Amino acid sequence: MIDALVTSIVILMAWSFLYRENIFYRIGEALLVGLALAISVKVGLDVLFNRIYIPIVVKQQWLSPTLIAVALGLMMYTRFSKSLWWVSRWPIALLSGAGLGVAMKGAVMAQIVRQLDIGSLFTKDIFTGINNLILLVTAITSLAYFLYTFEHKGALAPVAKLGIYSMMICFGTTLGLFLMSNIGFAISLIPNVVRPPGLYASIVAIILIIVDNLIKKE
Amino acid sequence: MSFLRRIEIPIILFAIGSLLPLIDYYTGNLSVQASELLSWVVILVTFSYLIGVVNLFRYHLNNIRKGRDVYYSVLIIGSFLFYLAIAYLNKSVYDWIFSKLYTPLSMSISSFVGFYTYTVFLRGARLKSPTAVLLLAVTIVILLYNTPTIRALSPQMITIGDWIKNVPNTGAYRGILIGMGISMIVLFMRAIIGRERSYLGGG
């Protein structure tokens, strides 16, 4: 009972933002930022405990390479020193490099080579062939749109134009599919605020909005 | 000392960091080192949290000192300290706050994507040019295609929607994906030879 009421009040606090920026939303925002930060710090401490404290201190693996990571991690804090701040760049450089490496790993095979593969253009089933042709044309034209050093004129102009149109189809599809995934949250929350005890909280909220409107008019 | 200050050192670190996973992926060598590197990354990211927390605290303590939005700042810092303490002191209160306060709060914030999608439809959807007409026409078709009741009533809608989704959409998607792959390679090259170094603070 209390639990459900708290949940519905919290939902309404956040949704009050739809009406206008107000004190309830602000409280919700501050709570969320504080709680989320606490959760990430706790998870972070758990990670450090499991990956550093347990192997090194408990299991006595003093020569583990993790120590280098610890040293690099501590280097980050040189940021707060006036003379050694530049050391803090090293760990961040290593970290960014690894991120880029991970991203690149997927880029070449998944994003380029695999995508080049295309079905036959003439098949027994004529529609499959036509579909494959359309696939080829849309792919090539939208790729051609992104040519940077060739001006979009002459033979390239219609190609780039077609490229824009095929991309628009792609974006339209995405936009259409979007709604379904996006309204899911609201739909799954609504039972909390239209069934008791949440309903009572909603009624209070509606009254507050009406009062606020009246005050503003005066 | 001045040698250590040089910009080349972080760039070399960056290059090592980015090449290790790639060498592992393409040749299968150095896989131990590569996975060690990735576990270091997790540790480094975790260490960095403190920097963020210090930043947040300084920002809000400044606010409190200046008397600007005091309650708000106090609430953020207070809820952070309280919840972090609770995490280690009382597991059941921690769980209760997580499931009854944090989760609905975070879901209702996420639910704004639904509301704002309508804002986008209302404000952004303008038949300004032929491209916009095409964009919106496809959007409407796909919206109807995705409507559960219309799917049940008219199977033709599913055929049209599936065709758009699987043929021109996939084609254009592939084109964009390939382009992004190439640009990423170029960015990668710029980065490992030290031309792109925004990660160093623009140094």
Place this chain on the structure above:
Amino acid sequence: MLMVICIGLAYFYMKSAERKAPRYRIRKFPALEAIEEAVGRAAEMNRPVHYTTGIGGTDDQYAPMTLSGLAILGRVAEACGKAGVYLRYTTPRAYLVPVSQDIIKAGYMKSGNPDMYSPDMVYYVGEYQTAFMTSVMGYILRERPAVNMIFGATLWETINQLGAGAIAGCIQLGGTPRLYYIPIMICVCDYLLIGEELYVAGAALEGTPGSIGYFRGQDLYKILLIILFILAAVASTAGFNLIGYLSAW
């Protein structure tokens, strides 16, 4: 293996293209050119500029997008310094705090207005997406910045942030290679970088002969792939799996 060779070839090509670079002209990027104009409007209205690179960090597969977003941040900071506008950068990644502080500081220094810079321009909100969303939404409707920019790896927070921006009437600039959020940007942004254009923004902002070489090399690479694409289609019509053969090689 094949790709490694290709990358090597492309690199040498780019080096040689650098020398004859002045011959080529790069297509214009309206979004990058609009930065100054938008910041100028902010100065007229005496309101701040809000900037974010999205939820992505540089430690995961979003690294290239975030790096490009940070490169643009440098330019924005410079423009803000010139116009005397307050810039606010919100990030959910702790290690980006020092990085972005340095970038913004350098930008304000370059434009000869270092006194305006304060470390508080960078605001960290914890690693979680919802916390990030809510504080940006709150900030936009509370402080009503004149310009709202999102360049980087964005997930759904984009919709919320751009939606709030649209309601607050901000000038909005955006760019992301994350396909699902491009349509939203098309609808509510005044200028945008579509897809891969973000990756090359760093090079475009640089504008030196060297960076033009990159563009040229990249374009030729694309043409090569288009040819390969057509060849693959022809080959598969003839019953031969060219791509399968190449990737096994």
Place this chain on the structure above:
Amino acid sequence: MDRAVFIIFIILIAIPAISPLGLPISISSNTVEVYRQIEDLKSGDIAMWITDFSVGTWGQVGPAEVAVYRHLFDLIRRKGIKVIIVTTYSVDGSLNAERILREYVDTKGLKYGEDYVNLGWIPGYETTLMGIAKDFQSIVKTDAYGTPIDKLPMLRNVRSISDIALIGFSTSTSPDPYPRQLGGYGKPLIINTLIATVPWTLPYYEKRLITGYIGAESDAAGYEKLTGMPGEGLRTLDAQTLSHIYGVGLIIIGNIWYFTRRRGGGKG
């Protein structure tokens, strides 16, 4: 203007929540495909489900996840399959898995450790996925409750991906690592994800690296119909229908508004 849009939307979705309208629905072919693959599991087969979606996306991914869990646990009873539940991406996933096991799935009469096991969150994401595929015993040390895996009979013979009959995963972020690490072994690999992520998975689906996908509530509802266990999915579909038609309406109204304002000399 925007407020009116929001209020009408809230009213539209509130109506079915108060009293369901019972509008007709259809079951998509991809849902049937996923259902078949799971239904085809034989006695003694081990199915592994990787629950990796974040708490905030429960509304979209949750219903289908619940439907699949219910189906899997139903199959334990009916056919004697075994189920492994694991999380690799972030701690959120294991919280979701525990919530489903606690609130939605009937585990009465099933033996933990013999019929099903919950391994909890194994940090490492892609590294963990690779470990699961190649060397299960070295990456998995204990289950979610701290029991060493040699105390769990059903895991004793699981060495690598070849000992697992079917793998499914749910994600609210990138689907790329899963087919990269777990695809291409000739095992069914099923994804449950956000509808916005579905186009992303299609290239993998065409290459059969992913063998089936479900996304969002309509698939969840279809799945509930197929298994005959109604749940959240079916309830929300009426609201879906109304809000989609509302979306189409708004695009049209938005354009009319725009053009009348422009004719009237207002700014474009």
